[in-house]
Amino acid sequence: MTEKSEYTDFPSEKAECISVEEEMEAEEEEFIHEEHQFTWRAVIIGSLLGCVVAASNIYLGLKIGWTFGAALWGSIFGFLILSSISKVTGSIFGPKENAVCQAAATSAGGLSSGFVTAIPAMYRMGLMGDSTPAQDFVPLLLWTICSAFFGMFFAVPLRSHFVINQNLVFPTPRAAAETIKSLHRAGSAAAKDARDSGRAMMASFFSAMGFALAGYFIPGIFEGIHVLYWIGNAAGSTAIMNADKIWGWFFAWDFSFFGAGLMTPGSTVFSFCLGELIAFGIAGPLMVDSGYLYGRGGFDYPPTSAGTAQSFFLWPGVAMMVVTAFAEVGAQAPALYHGVKGGVMEIRNLIRKLSKKSALVDHSGHVSKDTTPVHELIPTTWWVSGLLLSGVMTVLVMYFNFNVPVYATIGAIILSFFLAFVGLQASGETDINPTGAVAKVCQLVFSTIPNEDIKIVQKTNLMCANISASVCSQSVDMVGDLKTAHLLNASPRAMFWAQMIGSCFAIVVAVPLFILYAKAYPCILSETTKTCQFDIPSVLAWAQVCRLLTGEGKIPEASMILTGVVMVLALLNVVIRVKFVPAAWKPYWLNLNAVGLGFIAPSPAIPVAMATGWIAGQIWIRVSKRTHEKLMYSVSAGFIAGIGIAGLIKAAMTIAGVEEGSVTFGKPK
Numbered sequence: 001m002t003e004k005s006e007y008t009d010f011p012s013e014k015a016e017c018i019s020v021e022e023e024m025e026a027e028e029e030e031f032i033h034e035e036h037q038f039t040w041r042a043v044i045i046g047s048l049l050g051c052v053v054a055a056s057n058i059y060l061g062l063k064i065g066w067t068f069g070a071a072l073w074g075s076i077f078g079f080l081i082l083s084s085i086s087k088v089t090g091s092i093f094g095p096k097e098n099a100v101c102q103a104a105a106t107s108a109g110g111l112s113s114g115f116v117t118a119i120p121a122m123y124r125m126g127l128m129g130d131s132t133p134a135q136d137f138v139p140l141l142l143w144t145i146c147s148a149f150f151g152m153f154f155a156v157p158l159r160s161h162f163v164i165n166q167n168l169v170f171p172t173p174r175a176a177a178e179t180i181k182s183l184h185r186a187g188s189a190a191a192k193d194a195r196d197s198g199r200a201m202m203a204s205f206f207s208a209m210g211f212a213l214a215g216y217f218i219p220g221i222f223e224g225i226h227v228l229y230w231i232g233n234a235a236g237s238t239a240i241m242n243a244d245k246i247w248g249w250f251f252a253w254d255f256s257f258f259g260a261g262l263m264t265p266g267s268t269v270f271s272f273c274l275g276e277l278i279a280f281g282i283a284g285p286l287m288v289d290s291g292y293l294y295g296r297g298g299f300d301y302p303p304t305s306a307g308t309a310q311s312f313f314l315w316p317g318v319a320m321m322v323v324t325a326f327a328e329v330g331a332q333a334p335a336l337y338h339g340v341k342g343g344v345m346e347i348r349n350l351i352r353k354l355s356k357k358s359a360l361v362d363h364s365g366h367v368s369k370d371t372t373p374v375h376e377l378i379p380t381t382w383w384v385s386g387l388l389l390s391g392v393m394t395v396l397v398m399y400f401n402f403n404v405p406v407y408a409t410i411g412a413i414i415l416s417f418f419l420a421f422v423g424l425q426a427s428g429e430t431d432i433n434p435t436g437a438v439a440k441v442c443q444l445v446f447s448t449i450p451n452e453d454i455k456i457v458q459k460t461n462l463m464c465a466n467i468s469a470s471v472c473s474q475s476v477d478m479v480g481d482l483k484t485a486h487l488l489n490a491s492p493r494a495m496f497w498a499q500m501i502g503s504c505f506a507i508v509v510a511v512p513l514f515i516l517y518a519k520a521y522p523c524i525l526s527e528t529t530k531t532c533q534f535d536i537p538s539v540l541a542w543a544q545v546c547r548l549l550t551g552e553g554k555i556p557e558a559s560m561i562l563t564g565v566v567m568v569l570a571l572l573n574v575v576i577r578v579k580f581v582p583a584a585w586k587p588y589w590l591n592l593n594a595v596g597l598g599f600i601a602p603s604p605a606i607p608v609a610m611a612t613g614w615i616a617g618q619i620w621i622r623v624s625k626r627t628h629e630k631l632m633y634s635v636s637a638g639f640i641a642g643i644g645i646a647g648l649i650k651a652a653m654t655i656a657g658v659e660e661g662s663v664t665f666g667k668p669k
Contacts, residue, residue, distance in 0.1 A: 037491050041082065046498065051509045073105060074102035103481040133518045146398075152499050200631040208255035242285075248602065257610045261612060293312055313599040395410065423476050570593075
């Protein structure tokens with residue numbers, strides 16, 4: 001999965017988690033008894049809901065490089081559908097079956113990371129030859145199978161350490177568990193809340209989808225409002241008009257980013273806006289006017305200039321994101337040390353168990369008792385055999401389909417194990433999954449291999465990093481689902497099967513979705529096309545880092561100096577925030593990870609849309625805090641999913657030759 005760039009502080013959560021067993025025992029009596037937690041209706045409905053999120057994540061990932069999990073979408077929408085079915089059939093439906101549904105949704109919606117990063121980067125760099133994604137269907141499908149199952153099996157033994165022993169918070173999985181509990185509580189008020197959540201989600205979903213499809217046939221005012229252009233036109237100011245027409249400062253009706261802004265912390269939203277303003281609102285235009293740079297976007301380097309604003313600010317942006325991610329992980333050094341130490345102990349205990357020896361005991365005080373019944377636990381033979389089979393398959397697929405040396409794949413798998421601990425520790429503590437930073441570490445490690453063919457070197461660099469990022473993403477999703485199950489006293493074995501089946505759905509839809517977008521928008525895979533509907537910031541970052549590390553990259557001297565400066569600032573920013581900023585101020589502190597993203601994505605309309613969503617959320621809180629708490633996630637999820645499905649329909653219409661509308665009222669000429 002790509003970056004989830006948010007700061008979340010839970011100062012009292014860990015203390016509250018100490019009494020989780022007592023809470024679960026009390027709540028177990030509150031909810032209906034479920035004889036069967038795993039049901040086919042739950043996993044099929046959850047998987048289908050996850051496929052909707054998968055379509056949304058391909059769209060969002062190509063647009064901005066961010067993806068969103070399906071946990072809350074699967075929890076709420078799954079409840080609405082399954083509760084209706086249970087009423088019609090007279091069957092029992094409770095929170096544990098609801099958890100199975102959301103686990104299937106999470107796995108079905110979480111396989112998009114490779115298709116918005118490394119894989120399109122390889123096509124853009126010419127590493128896949130002259131073939132198209134449609135012609136490479138089998139290799140891409142085999143890779144998807146590897147990424148789906150390897151990370152999932154990888155995560156199973158980590159449950160006891162991160163969920164049971166450390167009992168980390170895992171904010172989003174915890175929110176999913178609390179949402180499911182509230183939906184299933186008895187009483188007319190709880191039933192009304194559930195109905196309201198469903199109506200809000202459905203209304204936002206169809207509103208966003210309808211508006212986006214209207215924009216296909218009636219472009220112009222349905223796509224955006226170009227305030228600066230018309231002000232500049234009325235005032236006779238070319239500079240103000242160019243701020244809109246050339247640099248992209250206008251208001252876009254992009255409901256997916258309204259939804260993202262609703263649930264993203266204000267510090268992240270306005271830090272993103274700040275990065276965009278610096279790179280493409282102030283410094284970029286001034287440098288173009290002076291003749292040092294020659295335009296907003298692209299990666300050409302004419303002899304008379306240092307490139308474009310996008311190519312110039314790419315490296316400082318990547319540096320800020322990577323250093324911030326690793327500094328955040330480093331700030332959790334004691335917990336990270338315990339995570340690695342616990343991982344080593346888990347491996348040693350597995351070996352001792354297979355040798356029929358007693359397990360080692362951790363005397364550090366972090367061990368807590370797992371009260372899950374043995375018959376609900378995931379058998380060791382399941383995940384060990386699955387891990388071995390998927391590992392061997394990964395090695396074979398990488399060698400025969402992508403020309404990656406066997407030793408490189410094995411090295412990436414071993415490295416991924418340790419990097420998964422970093423991702424899980426960070427996600428469990430802060431809700432930040434540093435997949436981007438994890439991938440950059442792997443790119444650095446595999447920057448040089450003994451091969452004279454530069455294309456083999458670059459393909460190895462990207463695909464090994466793709467392994468690490470996929471393992472980290474899938475592991476976090478799987479352990480997150482197991483955390484939700486733990487809080488609901490649900491069966492880990494049921495979650496495992498839900499993840500397995502949801503992954504099968506993800507495999508079926510992931511490659512066709514990528515092929516659909518690549519065919520509808522060829523600019524995604526082409527470096528020669530100057531304009532594109534998608535900014536593909538993550539794809540560009542992966543490709544440019546690969547080129548730099550393998551000796552083909554070029555960085556203007558001024559950009560290199562700025563990169564060094566912002567690296568120092570990013571490190572200091574995290575240290576100051578963690579060590580010196582009072583807890584009450586931390587939610588408002590500058591997020592340089594988001595500033596870096598603003599440097600990379602040359603689309604000011606996106607952070608403007610997110611800021612609009614955030615401001616609307618604050619107004620909503622002032623008007624009715626209670627309805628905001630009840631419905632905000634439902635509205636956000638509906639907006640994001642609606643735009644994702646609309647993007648899918650528009651891509652299909654583009655391929656089918658359906659002409660866009662010609663009514664361009666309100667659009668700059």
